[in-house]
Amino acid sequence: MSHAIEHESGTPEVVTCPMCGNAFTCARASTCWCSTRKVPAEVREYLAERYERCVCSNCLDRLTEKANAGEKL
Numbered sequence: 001m002s003h004a005i006e007h008e009s010g011t012p013e014v015v016t017c018p019m020c021g022n023a024f025t026c027a028r029a030s031t032c033w034c035s036t037r038k039v040p041a042e043v044r045e046y047l048a049e050r051y052e053r054c055v056c057s058n059c060l061d062r063l064t065e066k067a068n069a070g071e072k073l
Helices: 041-050 057-068
Strands: 013-016 023-026
Touching: 041 057
Parallel strands: none
Antiparallel strands: 013 023
16 A cells, blocks of 8 residues: 555554544554555555545455455445
8 A cells, every 4th residue: 555645754643444434543654554465456546536545454454355356346
């Protein structure tokens, strides 16, 4: 994943997932937890078209699983 809005310091911030409404911590930098995930291009495009902020790990995992299973996002 890449962060649309990246802080220079990469200071972690508690944000709200735009998909499910749960709070989670985002580093908003290449050191964030999501940088270790293998996210299919289809999921990255889906998220970029719909959201300006990051989504939580549960939502990212759910979308990745659906994409890998060939299901519509």
